[in-house]
Amino acid sequence: MTKQVEIISLPKIQDPRGNLSFLQDNHQIPFAIARTYWIYDVPGGEKRGGHAFKTQQEFIIALSGSFEVVLNNGEEEKRWLLNRSYYGLYVPPGWWRSLENFSTNALALIASDKMYDSEDYIRDFSTFCEWIRMKK
Numbered sequence: 001m002t003k004q005v006e007i008i009s010l011p012k013i014q015d016p017r018g019n020l021s022f023l024q025d026n027h028q029i030p031f032a033i034a035r036t037y038w039i040y041d042v043p044g045g046e047k048r049g050g051h052a053f054k055t056q057q058e059f060i061i062a063l064s065g066s067f068e069v070v071l072n073n074g075e076e077e078k079r080w081l082l083n084r085s086y087y088g089l090y091v092p093p094g095w096w097r098s099l100e101n102f103s104t105n106a107l108a109l110i111a112s113d114k115m116y117d118s119e120d121y122i123r124d125f126s127t128f129c130e131w132i133r134m135k136k
Contacts, residue, residue: 003092005071005078008059012086021086023111029059029090031113038063038109042102049098052122054131056114060099061088065106072096072125074132082108094135096128 010028013020026032039048060069066083073095080089083103091097099108114120122128 004090005092005095006090007080007087008090009087010061019086023059029088029111031057031059033111033113034115035112036109037112038107039099040105040107042067042099042106044102046102047098047100048102048108050123052096052128052131053093053114054120054122055093056112056117056120057093058091058097058113059088059111060091061085061109061111063107063109065103067102067106067108068100070098070100074129094132096122096125 008029010021010023023029023033042048060082062082063085066081069080069082069089069091071078071080071091082089088109102108122131
C-alpha cells in the first residue's frame with residue numbers, strides 16, 4: 001500500500017457516445033472508500049481546505065473544470081493541477097492541504113477512507129508544524 005502523494009490514473013473506457021471512468025471498491029486507489037463529498041460553486045479567488053488530517057487518506061478528482069491542490073508536509077510545498085476526470089491525486093495522512101485556483105464550474109470529488117471526525121482535523125498551520133515535529 002502506498003503512503004506517498006501520487007497521481008493515480010483511473011480506468012478510462014472510451015466510447016463515441018462519451019467516456020466512462022470509475023472507482024470500484026479499493027482496486028484503483030489504496031483504500032476502501034468510507035465517505036465521498038464534493039466541492040463546487042467556489043467563488044473566484046477562494047480557497048478550500050486549509051487543514052491536515054492525522055489519519056484520514058483522500059483521493060481528489062477534478063470531475064469538471066480545474067483546480068490546484070497545494071500540499072505541505074511542514075518542510076516543503078508542492079502543487080498539482082487537476083484538470084481531467086480520469087486521474088486523481090492520492091493524499092496520505094499528515095499533509096496540510098488546500099484547493100485553489102478553481103476554474104468556472106469546477107467540481108472536485110473527494111473520496112475518503114474515514115467518516116467525518118472533527119478530532120482528526122488539524123486546522124491551524126503552526127499546530128500542524130508542531131505535530132509534524134513531534135512525530136519525528
